[in-house]
Amino acid sequence: MQEAIPYKSHNGGGRSPLHYSLEGADNGGGRRLVTNGSETSVRKLVVENAVIVFGRRGCCMSHVVNRLLLGLGANPAVCEVDEEKEEAVLNELSIINGGGIQFPVVFTGGKLFGGLDRVMSTHITGELVPILKEAGALWL
Amino acid sequence: MDFPSTQFVSSRTMGTYEPIHQIGMWGENFKSISNPNISASVIVDVANKLENESETTSHEMLASTSKHDQEASKPFDKIQRRLAQNREAARKSRLRKKAYVQQLEISRLKLIQLEQELERSRQQGLYVGGGLDTGHLGISGAVNSGIAAFEMGYERWMEEQNKQICELRSALNAQISDIELRILVESGMSHYFELFRMKSSVAKADVFYVMSGKWKTSAERFFSWIGGFRPSELLKVLVPQIDPLTDQQILDVFNLKQSCQQAEDALSQGMEKLRETVSATLASDQMGQGIYVPQVAMAMEKLEALVRFVNQADHLRQQTLQQMSYILTTRQAARGLLALGEYIQRLQALSTLCANHPREPA
Numbered sequence: 480m481q482e483a484i485p486y487k488s489h490n491g492g493g494r495s496p497l498h499y500s501l502e503g504a505d506n507g508g509g510r511r512l513v514t515n516g517s518e519t520s521v522r523k524l525v526v527e528n529a530v531i532v533f534g535r536r537g538c539c540m541s542h543v544v545n546r547l548l549l550g551l552g553a554n555p556a557v558c559e560v561d562e563e564k565e566e567a568v569l570n571e572l573s574i575i576n577g578g579g580i581q582f583p584v585v586f587t588g589g590k591l592f593g594g595l596d597r598v599m600s601t602h603i604t605g606e607l608v609p610i611l612k613e614a615g616a617l618w619l
Numbered sequence: 620m621d622f623p624s625t626q627f628v629s630s631r632t633m634g635t636y637e638p639i640h641q642i643g644m645w646g647e648n649f650k651s652i653s654n655p656n657i658s659a660s661v662i663v664d665v666a667n668k669l670e671n672e673s674e675t676t677s678h679e680m681l682a683s684t685s686k687h688d689q690e691a692s693k694p695f696d697k698i699q700r701r702l703a704q705n706r707e708a709a710r711k712s713r714l715r716k717k718a719y720v721q722q723l724e725i726s727r728l729k730l731i732q733l734e735q736e737l738e739r740s741r742q743q744g745l746y747v748g749g750g751l752d753t754g755h756l757g758i759s760g761a762v763n764s765g766i767a768a769f770e771m772g773y774e775r776w777m778e779e780q781n782k783q784i785c786e787l788r789s790a791l792n793a794q795i796s797d798i799e800l801r802i803l804v805e806s807g808m809s810h811y812f813e814l815f816r817m818k819s820s821v822a823k824a825d826v827f828y829v830m831s832g833k834w835k836t837s838a839e840r841f842f843s844w845i846g847g848f849r850p851s852e853l854l855k856v857l858v859p860q861i862d863p864l865t866d867q868q869i870l871d872v873f874n875l876k877q878s879c880q881q882a883e884d885a886l887s888q889g890m891e892k893l894r895e896t897v898s899a900t901l902a903s904d905q906m907g908q909g910i911y912v913p914q915v916a917m918a919m920e921k922l923e924a925l926v927r928f929v930n931q932a933d934h935l936r937q938q939t940l941q942q943m944s945y946i947l948t949t950r951q952a953a954r955g956l957l958a959l960g961e962y963i964q965r966l967q968a969l970s971t972l973c974a975n976h977p978r979e980p981a
Contacts, residue, residue, distance in 0.1 A: 543889035550881050563710045603938040
């Protein structure tokens with residue numbers, strides 16, 4: 480099995496022909512990571528990053544999450560998941576956290592944080608920034 | 620083993636035999652979109668797998684007794700490979716299904732447009748422009764009824780809203796107790812949450828209807844952001860009405876305003892990305908092929924994200940309302956709700972005024 484190499488910039492490389500990719504599409508910022516969907520790869524990403532966002536490649540909702548976190552000064556790791564890996568990665572994440580998971584999903588400090596709903600709610604109540612600080616994703 | 624004739628089931632649940640059958644199933648509908656060589660190699664792989672199955676099982680039985688350690692990984696590898704091949708075949712099947720569905724969407728589009736033309740030519744002379752966009756027959760019946768239900772619901776909602784505003788006004792003037800005021804505040808908030816639920820429901824039927832704000836008056840539409848008001852704008856309007864605030868409250872409100880602004884910015888940028896994606900998808904290669912092309916169906920898929928945006932925007936509005944109710948005292952919250960209600964009423968009055976204002980021809 481191949482190990483995913485973190486911090487390597489991704490390249491899709493001719494996958495699903497039905498999946499339209501934009502030239503120079505950006506994910507809203509953040510450090511891009513790749514995963515091959517294996518258990519070790521996914522776990523590693525979750526554990527090694529203070530804050531990481533898993534989302535479908537080219538998804539606008541992931542973009543929203545990334546922009547919001549960036550705007551707060553966090554530098555989230557972003558894992559864009561290809562369509563074919565989607566199921567595998569979702570499975571792995573669900574196993575790690577014993578529950579149903581949907582994209583986009585955020586992990587902080589190695590633990591599940593939540594989806595866009597939770598990010599928005601905690602942001603409005605002011606709880607998000609302290610949580611990010613505690614996870615080491617944000618410094619004064 | 621029985622092979623079901625029409626099933627869209629992942630091969631993972633059915634074992635190695637499934638991949639071949641699924642590939643055959645989509646063959647007729649498949650229009651050679653993906654690389655045929657890859658498909659062929661998968662079929663060959665699986666075929667080989669099936670042939671070798673019987674041999675390897677007996678091999679395994681012999682080998683396991685002698686070289687136990689080395690062979691322990693072998694069946695594991697075979698299983699892993701089989702699973703990987705199943706996943707691959709399942710993925711191919713899903714892609715083929717997707718292509719088929721897109722062809723269906725194109726046909727549906729043709730059908731709707733043909734119906735529209737038919738209707739138009741039938742009503743020639745009687746057709747009045749400026750009606751609802753959703754004048755389709757048959758296929759869009761569900762959409763029509765969803766919108767009709769919403770419009771009726773909204774009319775009732777507005778009546779109830781105006782009633783509540785009157786009650787708030789008299790309650791604040793009459794100096795009723797905080798407990799009674801709290802009840803009014805709670806029902807005021809619930810009433811707004813009810814509206815968000817209604818909007819979410821109709822957005823599933825026709826998201827453009829919600830985005831367009833057709834159900835609101837023109838002046839309200841002027842301030843529209845993703846199907847409603849911008850929370851930060853409303854805060855700017857309301858906070859001066861709620862004076863005096865304590866220092867802590869001023870700080871909390873300021874932070875809330877800032878959080879709203881950040882959340883709105885993130886959503887706006889997401890919307891911008893969605894526009895770019897849809898636009899690029901529509902225009903992707905092969906212009907000059909007419910309008911009945913896969914690009915249109917593909918763009919429609921992407922546009923489904925718009926429903927999530929509407930829901931997120933309303934979620935933001937709801938959270939902001941909620942947070943304000945935590946920051947403010949009961950009396951302040953009541954004043955805030957009254958101010959909000961009256962502000963919207965004034966916007967509606969403005970719309971009526973603009974609509975009826977006589978204009979001299981230039």
